[in-house]
Amino acid sequence: MSAFDRRRWVLTASVVLAILVVAGALIVFAGADPVVGIQGLVEGVSSSPYRVGEVLVGAVPIGIVALTLIPALRAGVFSVGAEGQIVVGAIAATGAVFAVDSLLQGTAPSILLWPVGLLAGAAGGGAMAMLPAFLAVRWRVNEILSTLLLNYLAAGLLGWTLRTWLASPDETATPQSAKLPEAAALPSLIPGTRAHWGILLVIVIAVAFFLWRRSAASTRLTVFASRPKLALRLGATRARTVYSTMLVSGLGAGVVGWIQVAGVNDRLLNSVSGGVGFSGLAVALLGGLAPIGIVLAALFFSALTAGAVGMQSATGTVPSSIAEVIKGVLLIGVACIAAYQRSAAAVLGPVGAKDAADDTAVLAPEPGGAGGGSVAEREVTIGTLAESEHAEHEGGRP
Amino acid sequence: MSVELWVAIIAGALALAAPLVFAGIGEGFVERAGRINLGIEGMMIMGAFTGVWAASIGGPLLGLAAGVAVGLVLAVGMNLVIYRLHANEIVVGLAVTMLGLGLSTYLYQLWIPSGQTNVTVQTVPRTGLGPLADIPVVGPILFGQSPLVYAAALLLVVAWAVMRFTRFGLAVQAVGTDPASAALRGVRVQKTGASALLIGGALAGLGGAVITVGTIGSFTPDITAGRGYIVLAVVIMGRSRPIGIALGALLFAFLQSFALLSQSTALTLPSEVYQSIPYLVTLVVLVITSRNQLRRLSRTTRVRAT
Structure with a gap:
């Protein structure tokens, strides 16, 4: 027991050390002073209320995607499709908001447009998730590959959408939709920042999953991951498990699509998903599939992205993509630590080793x-x- | 469409297939050994960047060698964390992809700060098969290709022979199909699996370098655009067999080449449709392959049919 614990602490310490060494090496390699770099990183996330708000804004989509991935990952279903589900959810939400708004000749109130956007986004994301779920249940198509391929199809759909039926009437440099009606926009939660009411949604979802962890359904999924035949006796068939868990993640990703349109950009952009889907998967694993861990990990990921921009402007030479490198190293480290963690989710455990x-x-x-x-x-x-x-x-x- | 256009499309398809074939053969070894490498995308993009960088210093051959080297380094790292630290290979694979995409962008931005023009390197020179390339239709398709295309074809044969006739090839298959029995017969399971991943890594890095040093001559972030995932799909479609991998790679490359070249012609579909077709067809073929495999499996075993 103690040897086991010690090994885990040694591993955790080595991972932290490795990340610091990698970050330091990258900064030095860029010809900058690590101290200046770290200062820039801290300033990037904390020097003004606006920047703190940006960290929150960035954490919302990552957090929601990661939280709604809990059931799928707990059941050992590896969906990598959040990216495409966000896109389809965003398209559906934007289309629905514009449709309702034009039906009511621009007089639609917020109290109508918010639920319309939310539901349309969730429906779009959920529908997009049902396709790989169906393929996985019916013909055993590997869901990792099908969701990855569908992400590219979603990107094609978005490109076409922004050129045709949702294209902005104005001439713009980059393809985008028209601005959403004022009433459809999510209001700001903290004045002077872009932090919007979606933050509360993250808290609600986190609490919901916190309570859900103790439920029979959660246990069934864990059993499914480890003992499919036993799970069958508990009522968790493969079909039911794959459909339900992928639906939850699809709904979450679809809602994120709506939030990014209505809360952050006020319009549909090509970059609506912007790597959030992959970050969400990483954050779900980093947070150990536990709601509190995920919220903290989402804040950390978002702060890293925002801080790296601060580092870029402070040093002048370090590209902000340093954040992506550190996230990759971090995820490898998490996989190593999780292998020694008894309560680790099944998906994080070792395979073939x-x-x-x-x-x-x-x-x-x-x-x-x-x-x-x-x-x-x-x-x-x-x-x-x-x-x-x-x-x-x-x-x-x- | 004219004959010239079709010739250009097919010739382009062979060129586009080469990187997929290199990386696919490597992943074929990995999957035959019963493993999966989701880090291919990261390895390919690192190979693509390192290839251009090294080629700008020492020419295209050094670029290709650098691609192999960087793929090997990443594979060694993956083996280390998967076998020594028992990390989950799917998570590690996805992490390596994240790392590769990030690191290649980082290094590229350091090398060429925004505002500066991108570096273009000399690509692998065409050997020039002389009069053969002047034969109409067949000439440009078969004899006017980059040497890398011929190298990919050669590697297919080598991979097939290694898998079929060498002790190592048989060990890989044994480990992939039944590790317990293989171990009883004296095959070193971990060592074989690790070696397969080294081959996979080296060839994925090479495949990435082939994209940049072989044809384009320069690097831009995200230049691989999901090719690594396509490779994974192609290997599953081709049931890890060299010939199947080659056919899958050719199918994807043909559609991609068709999309690139036919956008400009009279066909009036939206350009996004052309760009999406390769991914869509890959998905459809993947579904068909999975369905057939499921049927074969349930006929022979009747287990896990639920």
């Missing part, structure tokens, strides 16, 4: 003779990634 004997539980009989079906089989292995890992950790669980 065990002695061969441990793997037998995962393997289906080989179809088609020697070397004949390794791919099909690997599919099966991916679907039950968590299985053998949990067998290891089960014993140590309280």
Whole structure:
């Protein structure tokens, strides 16, 4: 026990150290002084209320995507489609708001336009998530690949939308929609900043998932990840699990699409998703699939992005993309730490790194003779990634 | 559409397929060994950047070598955290992709600060097969290609032979299909899996370098545009077989080439449709492959049919 704990602390300390070393090395490599860089980073997030507001604004979409990914990741369903779901949600929300507004000849009140945007966004994101869920349930199409490919299709849809039916009537340098009606915009929560009411939504969702963790449904998903057959007896079929968890993440991502349009940009832009989907996945893992951890991780990610911009202007030479490098290193570190964490979610556990004997539980009989079906089989292995890992950790669980 | 246009489309498709084939063959080894490398996108973009940078110093061959080297380094790192620290390979793969996209952008912006013109390097010179390339239709398609296209074709044969006839190839297959039995027969499971990922990393880095040093001659952030994910789809579509990977890569590359060249012609579909077709068709083929594999699996085993 103590050796176990010590190893975890050593790992955590090494990860923090590694990140500092990498960040320092990158700053020095750029010919800047790390101290000036760190000062710029801190100023970037805290020097004015506006900048603090920007950190909050950036954390909202990441937080919502990460929170609504909890059920999917808990069940071992790796959806990487938030990016595309945000896009479709944003298109649906923008279209619906404009449609309702023109139906009422521009007199639609906020009390109508907010729910319209929210529901349309959620519907768009949810519908976009149902497609890979269907493919995964019906034909075992790997959901990682299908969602990744669908992200590119969503990007194409957005590009076309912004050139045609939602294009701004004005000549603009970059493709964008017209400005949303004033009444559709989410009001600012803190005066003098762009921080909007979406922040409260994050808190609501976080509380909801905090309560949900203790529910039977949550337990069923955890069981599904580790023991699909046992979960079946508890009523969690593969179809039901995949559909429900991917729907939740799709709804969340769709709402984010609406929030980015109505709360931040006031219009639909090509950059509406802007990497939020991938950051959300990373934040969900970084936060250990726990609501509080996720909210903190989302704030940290957002602060890193905002701080890196501050660092760029303070040093003059360090590109703000340093934030992305640090996020990547951080995610690797989290994966290492999680491997030694007993309560870690199944998806974070080690795969394929065990002695061969441990793997037998995962393997289906080989179809088609020697070397004949390794791919099909690997599919099966991916679907039950968590299985053998949990067998290891089960014993140590309280 | 005219014959010339079709010739240009098909010739372009072969050129566009080369990086997918390189990275795909590497990932074929990884998946045959029962693993998956979601870091391909990151490795390819790092290879693409490092390739241009090194080529600007020492010419295109050094660029390709640098691409291989950076892919290898990333693969060594992945092996380390996956095998030594037992990290989840899917999470690590996604993290490597994030890291690669970020680091390539960072280094590029340091190398060429905004406002300066991008560096263009000399691409791999065409060998010039002389009179053969002047044959109408067939000439430009088969004999007018960059040497890298021929190298990709050669590598396909080599990969097939290695997988089929060498001790290492058989070990990879054994580890991928039944690690427990393989271990009992004296195959070193971890070492084989790690070696497969090294091959995958080196070839992904090379594939990235082939994109920039092979044809374009310069780097821009996000230049790989999801090619790494396409490679993963292609390998699953091709059931990790060299020939299947090659066909999948050619299909995607053909559609991409078609999209690039036919936008300017009389067909009046929106340009986004052309850009989306390669991804859409890849998804459709992936669905068909998965469906067939599921059927085969349920016929032979009847397990996990729920």
